[in-house]
Amino acid sequence: MLEAQVFQRLGDFTLDTSLTVPAEGVTALFGRSGSGKSSLIRLIAGLGAPEAGTIRLGDTWLVDTQRRRWVPPHRRQLGVVFQEARLFPHYSVRGNLRYGMPRAARTDFDDLVELLGIGHLLSRTPGRLSGGEARRVAIGRALLSRPRMLLMDEPLTGLDGARKQELLRYIRRLARDTGVPILFVSHDTREIGALADRVALIEEGRVLASGPVDEMFARLDLGPRTGRFEASSLLEARIVAHDEALCLTRLALPGVIEGETLSVARLDGAVGDAVRLRLRARDVGVASTQTPPLPDVACLPATLREIGDEAHGPFVEVMLDVGGQALRARLTREAVGQMGLYAGQALQARLRSVTISRHDVIVT
Amino acid sequence: MLTPLEWEALTLSLRVSGVAVAAILLPGLGMAYVLARFDFPGKALVDGIVHLPLVLPPVVVGYLLLVSLGRQGSLGQWLHETLGVSLPFTWQGAALAGAVMAFPLLVRAVRLSLESVDRKLEEAARTLGASRWKTFLTVTLPLILPGILTGGVLAFARSLSEFGATITFAANIPGETRTLPLALYSLVQTPGKEAAAARLCVISVVVALIALVASEWLARRARRRLEGRHA
Missing domain, CATH: 2.40.50.100 (RNA polymerase II/Efflux pump adaptor protein, barrel-sandwich hybrid domain)
Known part of the structure; x- marks a missing residue:
């Protein structure tokens, strides 16, 4: 389970919220662009430090500003899939996948490659991958680092309908087969409907509500926020x-x-x-x-x-x-x-x- | 093909420039990293001092080196007394003069390529369990390799053509500090040596061309690897 309680000012925007992500299944962090969801993900991943707050993963304190504790990102054991795939251009697909892979994860390699359907891409360089392929490699790379949780920051952005549908299926399969909990950031109710078990709704730097996905979808009072026409x-x-x-x-x-x-x-x-x-x-x-x-x-x-x-x-x-x-x-x-x-x-x-x-x- | 004198000047030039570039490679990388990645009070001043040799007359640089590192200079005196090292009028001194003059060119090239590196890739490496140092070695360094190559060759060429600072600091001693430009200068000063001067001219041009072509080839190879046209 991940528990975050953070405060941070970014210009005239303030992120001041708490978030709980259970240790299993897919949790969606839903909000419009500019609602602070990406900033929150960055704080959890350790790519920034909050002015005040605590972040705890299981029984490990990642951040505790009062006790001056801040674990650097490479020791957090969190996998991150960014909006852009961020593959290393100077490594092959295989090199990218192996970048963060500990010795113990070698046995996972073949299974994951098959699960993601990227076996035929292994010797290619990232420059020659399509958008959907690159995202899949990025997901595989993050998972092979044996993370305790996978953070995904709008990993479907910029893909066309069919590719999006395909990647959604892969992510669902991952959540089911690997057992790694996923925190999934999105502003698309359709993606969330397809993937999430739980939803946390964030607006103006604050998580307003969270709960099981069907309940969250059904709550009338959230209508204006999720977009009434798409309700x-x-x-x-x-x-x-x-x-x-x-x-x-x-x-x-x-x-x-x-x-x-x-x-x-x-x-x-x-x-x-x-x-x-x-x-x-x-x-x-x-x-x-x-x-x-x-x-x-x-x-x-x-x-x-x-x-x-x-x-x-x-x-x-x-x-x-x-x-x-x-x-x-x-x-x-x-x-x-x-x-x-x-x-x-x-x-x-x-x-x-x-x-x-x-x-x-x-x-x- | 080459006379012993020409051969001497050429090998000395290559040695002096090679040592100069080798000596500034790491400090240049460090300085470029600091200038590209950090903001600190006095950064403009540091930046200015690094680039000073680009705009100062080389003779001034040579003179400053002589004043500080000569036997009478405080630094030179210390070097001589504690380490037994004396730089003026030696080929090592010529290499130092070349290094100082070439330093800003190297820093500039590396800094530019550092600034064009996508920091997001470094972030991705960090989240994959790579420490700062591992990230630098496995992501940043390979990505700026073309810039380092370009900067290195540029620095080598600048050091090869160094004249003013060298002759002021290391003088013009045959076999010790008489590099190609200095040898050419000596020949031009001597009546009746026009043909020999012309030969040295051609040698200089050929060496410079080889360096430029080699750097272009290396940089293109490195870039191609980055863009992924080769596996």
């Missing part, structure tokens, strides 16, 4: 069938009766695999339980948990409970009035299949 919920589901002829995959949500499946474009996973779905609030509607089914529209039994308290504007966000998972929906204020919605009401959550793109579903 979405994360749901866990399971692949129950593929329909090869129609190129569809059927997903079932836990706690939802058999038969009420969600159809999405054919996925790569096998039947029984767990998936994580990101559903945008603006794509979710509600209907009364008596409404007949419509083709192409999934109807999930839901309970209305909470109606957003926006006093003005055309839209209202409501929070639904679907088999125990939180699902937010965005409605017009007009509809809320006409339907006479109230908390505790049984409803149908309605979702058109075509609104769920491949990018919104991650097989885990």
Whole structure:
């Protein structure tokens, strides 16, 4: 577990916050650019020193300004993947990977190279790698230094959609297979939805809230910060069938009766695999339980948990409970009035299949 | 092909310049590092003193060396009494004169390449477990190698062509301090030696050209390695 409590002034910007990162899984540090997330990462990595504060990794004190303790970066045992890959141009890919590798990690080399799919690049020089390849090598290099935690500072920036998707899959696999906890900095809710187990929200140099990713996505009060239009919920589901002829995959949500499946474009996973779905609030509607089914529209039994308290504007966000998972929906204020919605009401959550793109579903 | 006198002047020149460059390589690297990476009070003054030989008449530099390192100079007296070393009028003195004159050129070249090194790469090395010193040796030094080569050759050439400071501090002693430029100067002063002077001229040009071409080749090779066209 990493615990940081730091204070630092940078010009007229002040970073004054605390952050806790658990010793397993992927924790996302989410914030707009200029919110202080990169500065915080630099302090944790030891590339800067806070004016005041403490940073503790497990039972090792990395920083304690009161006791004048500051461990230099090369003794922190933290792997860092920077926004730019920062590969050494004068070493081959193999040389880069081995740069921080202790003797004991030699046995990891082949496995990691295979996991990251960089075996064919080993004798190349970094100048001849594509953006995605360079990031993967940088991740491998950081991991081979046997870090106790991996810090990633927006490692997907500047990659195109397909490369980003591919790298996301590699990072997910890493988190699962290597067991190294990851602190992942991002300003992209989609990346976070795909990767994170926990989210810490940082704004103006202060971590405002943190918690499990589905909870954080669902919290209405964070709407204005995560961007209301992109507001979405994360749901866990399971692949129950593929329909090869129609190129569809059927997903079932836990706690939802058999038969009420969600159809999405054919996925790569096998039947029984767990998936994580990101559903945008603006794509979710509600209907009364008596409404007949419509083709192409999934109807999930839901309970209305909470109606957003926006006093003005055309839209209202409501929070639904679907088999125990939180699902937010965005409605017009007009509809809320006409339907006479109230908390505790049984409803149908309605979702058109075509609104769920491949990018919104991650097989885990 | 070469007369014994020409051969003597040429080998002496190469030895004097070689020793001069070898002697300033490490101090030059250190000075360049300090000037490129640190801010401290009096930095402008240090920078100015390092670059002084570039703008001072070389004779002034030679004279200052003579005053401080001659038998009567305080430093020279100390050197003579404690170490038994006397620099004026020796080839080592000529090398010192060349070193002082070449120092700013070396520092300049290394400093420029140090300033162009991406500090982010050094940060990455630190997070990978490399100490400051290991980072310097494995990342910074290889990256500034082209600059060191260029600066070294530039310093060598400057030392080779050194005249004013050498003749003032080390005089013009055949076989001891009579380097190529000094030998040429002596021949020009002697009536009827025009042909011999012309030969020395050609030798000087050839040596300088070889140095320049070699430095260009080495620097290009080093750069190519950095850009990764070769594995």
